[in-house]
Amino acid sequence: MTARDVTADTMTDRGGLRLEQVCLRYADGDGEVVALDDVSLTVDPGEMVAVVGASGSGKSSLLAVAGAMRQPDSGHIYVGGTAVTGVPAKQRSTLRHDRVGFVFQGSNLLASLTALEQLELVGRIGRAPRAATRTKALALLEEVGLAAKAGRRPGQLSGGERQRVGIARALMADPAVLLVDEPTSALDHQRAIDIVSLLVEETHRHRIATLMVTHDRSLARLADRVIEMRDGRLEPAGAPSER
Amino acid sequence: MSYNENFLVIPAKFPTFVPEDPKFHAEWDILSLSIALVGIEPGGFMAKGVAGGSQLGRTRTGVIVSRGVAADGVRVGGRITLDRSSVALHVVGIAPTATYGHVALVYAPIALWRQATYGQVTGGVLPASAQGLASAAALQVRPGIDVSAVGTHLGVDIVTKQQAYAGSPGYVAETATMSLIIDFLYVIAALIVGAFFTVWTIQRKADIGLLKALGASNGLVIRDALGQVALVMAAATAAGALVGSGIGSLIPGGTVPFALQTGAIVTAAVILAVAGLVGSLVAVRRIAAVDPIIALGAAS
Numbered sequence: 001m002t003a004r005d006v007t008a009d010t011m012t013d014r015g016g017l018r019l020e021q022v023c024l025r026y027a028d029g030d031g032e033v034v035a036l037d038d039v040s041l042t043v044d045p046g047e048m049v050a051v052v053g054a055s056g057s058g059k060s061s062l063l064a065v066a067g068a069m070r071q072p073d074s075g076h077i078y079v080g081g082t083a084v085t086g087v088p089a090k091q092r093s094t095l096r097h098d099r100v101g102f103v104f105q106g107s108n109l110l111a112s113l114t115a116l117e118q119l120e121l122v123g124r125i126g127r128a129p130r131a132a133t134r135t136k137a138l139a140l141l142e143e144v145g146l147a148a149k150a151g152r153r154p155g156q157l158s159g160g161e162r163q164r165v166g167i168a169r170a171l172m173a174d175p176a177v178l179l180v181d182e183p184t185s186a187l188d189h190q191r192a193i194d195i196v197s198l199l200v201e202e203t204h205r206h207r208i209a210t211l212m213v214t215h216d217r218s219l220a221r222l223a224d225r226v227i228e229m230r231d232g233r234l235e236p237a238g239a240p241s242e243r
Numbered sequence: 244m245s246y247n248e249n250f251l252v253i254p255a256k257f258p259t260f261v262p263e264d265p266k267f268h269a270e271w272d273i274l275s276l277s278i279a280l281v282g283i284e285p286g287g288f289m290a291k292g293v294a295g296g297s298q299l300g301r302t303r304t305g306v307i308v309s310r311g312v313a314a315d316g317v318r319v320g321g322r323i324t325l326d327r328s329s330v331a332l333h334v335v336g337i338a339p340t341a342t343y344g345h346v347a348l349v350y351a352p353i354a355l356w357r358q359a360t361y362g363q364v365t366g367g368v369l370p371a372s373a374q375g376l377a378s379a380a381a382l383q384v385r386p387g388i389d390v391s392a393v394g395t396h397l398g399v400d401i402v403t404k405q406q407a408y409a410g411s412p413g414y415v416a417e418t419a420t421m422s423l424i425i426d427f428l429y430v431i432a433a434l435i436v437g438a439f440f441t442v443w444t445i446q447r448k449a450d451i452g453l454l455k456a457l458g459a460s461n462g463l464v465i466r467d468a469l470g471q472v473a474l475v476m477a478a479a480t481a482a483g484a485l486v487g488s489g490i491g492s493l494i495p496g497g498t499v500p501f502a503l504q505t506g507a508i509v510t511a512a513v514i515l516a517v518a519g520l521v522g523s524l525v526a527v528r529r530i531a532a533v534d535p536i537i538a539l540g541a542a543s
């Protein structure tokens with residue numbers, strides 16, 4: 001959060017998420033798999049876009065390049081107005097911390113830390129002042145409805161509560177972009193709706209550009225926009241080939 | 244005036260020094276035992292170094308036995324006879340464990356030792372030629388004195404206490420074997436610690452991937468891991484040294500030639516900690532290789 005506050009343009013024009021003609025191929029034995037095929041996509045600040053698609057269609061690959069974990073073979077990616085393509089690994093990890101929030105499948109919390117500590121860890125990685133980090137962490141836990149359970153470890157929280165901690169953690173560094181991978185795979189339908197609704201709410205409140213991968217179309221419908229991936233290509237949902 | 248080093252003068256070309264095997268077969272009551280007889284000057288500094296040494300010389304045949312001899316059942320007031328000498332030894336005191344080539348020591352006044360060592364052929368009568376003979380002489384010198392110059396001047400070899408130990412039968416072979424075992428243990432310890440931290444790293448791979456996904460740099464994750472390694476190593480080494488000293492102190496010194504020295508324990512602990520850190524570097528290299536992408540699609 002410290003690094004972002006000094007880049008003046010980010011507050012006025014956070015830039016959201018922009019992918020321009022992105023291609024990603026994986027070597028596969030002698031041949032190769034085209035995971036992303038000329039993908040262009042813009043997610044505006046304050047907009048939540050849901051991505052649906054069959055297994056192997058390239059949804060996780062899309063998140064990996066958008067989150068600067070994988071460099072695409074071609075194309076450009078901008079996160080909060082800054083290019084993440086062609087940037088060395090160390091800078092990409094700083095960028096990830098400063099501009100990208102991740103909400104993982106199955107929450108992915110550290111077993112030994114309390115809910116509060118999970119959030120404070122993000123402040124520690126960003127070398128933010130301790131007191132400010134704690135204040136912010138408590139405020140975010142309040143925001144996701146977990147203020148009373150700040151001292152609990154993941155083992156003492158329900159699946160939905162763990163995912164709420166995951167969402168609060170993703171918001172800790174004031175990200176420009178929120179990347180969400182199958183956030184509800186471990187939850188029943190009602191709790192899944194609650195979690196996705198919370199994500200939509202936070203996206204709007206913090207004016208974040210959110211990209212959420214899900215296989216559940218009824219959940220995708222809660223987003224502002226739904227796009228579909230098929231064999232590495234993006235199509236608007238409801239396009240011709242939908243059953 | 245302070246004397247802080249002992250030296251041993253051993254015979255080279257000096258006529259009054261004749262190397263003698265100090266080992267005797269001895270009998271006490273119905274017991275048969277092996278002893279190493281050492282003659283010392285009653286009232287001299289060597290005698291002061293022997294517990295109860297002041298008793299030596301009060302009677303012509305009084306000796307002090309080390310604990311190893313006492314452990315065989317020999318008591319103060321007892322009488323020991325020697326196989327290759329007609330001399331009888333009367334036990335007047337018991338000193339702590341001391342051995343020569345694994346044979347327990349018996350301290351005798353130098354005159355009695357001469358009688359036992361050189362008097363055998365003549366049936367107890369010490370020949371004139373044996374007067375003043377000794378196997379070696381112990382020197383105590385002030386610091387700064389050039390003993391090797393003194394040795395050259397006198398035509399004798401002068402060696403330090405350590406070198407004298409090294410010259411005793413079997414000493415070098417045995418200590419070399421022990422050192423080899425100890426050195427191997429250090430290497431094995433480094434391997435075990437390296438393997439431990441490697442397994443630790445593999446187990447925490449998901450957590451490390453997560454930290455990197457959250458934006459932690461390689462440097463941060465590695466520093467964090469090394470810090471934890473150092474902490475675990477320090478705690479484990481301290482605990483190991485404590486347990487080792489605890490168990491070591493239970494080993495009776497009389498039966499096993501075993502001594503726990505602070506210096507040796509500290510050295511071992513430091514070597515272990517360093518070896519462990521080196522071993523853990525292998526594990527740390529794996530941390531750098533963890534891909535943050537594993538945090539995606541990790542269905543925990």
Ligand SMILES: Nc1ncnc2c1ncn2[C@@H]1O[C@H](COP(=O)(O)OP(=O)(O)OP(=O)(O)O)[C@@H](O)[C@H]1O
Pocket residue numbers: 026027028033034035053054055056057058059060061062540
């Ligand atoms: N590391 C890799 N090496 C080779 N091929 C890969 C690799 N990762 C993904 N792929 C391939 O790339 C394509 C897209 O994979 P991706 O994981 O993005 O799909 P997905 O839509 O997330 O699928 P799912 O819904 O099952 O999670 C698939 O054909 C997959 O087999």
Ligand SMILES: [Mg+2]
Pocket residue numbers: 059060061540
């Ligand atoms: Mg996937």
